[in-house]
């Protein structure tokens with residue numbers, strides 16, 4: 001058996017799910033032929049809050065307005081494509097909405113943006129979802145041919161119509177034989193350790209972050225909504241609406257431990273100050 005055949009066999013037989021540990025490091029990369037891994041940020045909208053108070057249960061944001069961006073990420077692994085998070089609903093393009101002091105905007109859909117790299121939704125093999133909130137699953141149904149990777153607890157709640165996001169967003173994955181992996185722990189997406197979904201429950205029961213080992217650069221740790229803003233990271237804040245406070249704090253510890261171990265670039269997906277850390281999809285001309 002050649003080295004590469006052996007390594008491929010190893011990757012095929014390795015378990016893809018592991019029980020989550022509160023402060024577990026990410027799995028080491030396996031010795032397989034390295035596929036080139038590239039990462040782009042996709043603009044998935046913005047959110048303006050008249051009062052950001054609910055984003056800390058200790059009152060740090062009381063009475064403060066705050067702007068968040070919504071970010072998705074396109075990953076190229078060899079000749080395969082993956083999307084991480086699907087942002088706000090495509091129905092917002094050209095029609096910003098306001099509800100209870102929150103203004104949601106979206107300039108372009110994901111499909112429109114990735115087309116500028118020559119990528120169609122049908123080419124996106126995997127759609128990974130950090131959690132089941134409306135600003136992360138809004139355009140998932142635009143990728144009905146993709147395999148959905150999502151925390152089991154978050155999927156089940158969406159399917160039952162009991163999540164913050166709309167059940168329609170996951171309509172392509174509700175039937176028998178749907179292409180979906182419901183995660184109950186970490187998940188090595190391509191089987192080579194290059195892109196790993198890291199279970200970090202607490203914000204929601206099935207919440208996860210994503211570690212991307214980009215070729216030729218530092219690894220990137222994408223936050224999901226483990227933290228919503230730099231100040232939330234700096235002061236270890238917990239939103240009032242999180243599913244479980246103790247789990248959130250354990251996951252925050254794990255997030256910091258993984259970032260330190262990997263010497264990773266931390267990207268807080270909702271933080272405008274982190275925009276420059278990841279190349280953007282080229283703008284429309």
Ligand SMILES: [Zn+2]
Pocket residue numbers: 133135136225270
């Ligand atoms: Zn969010």
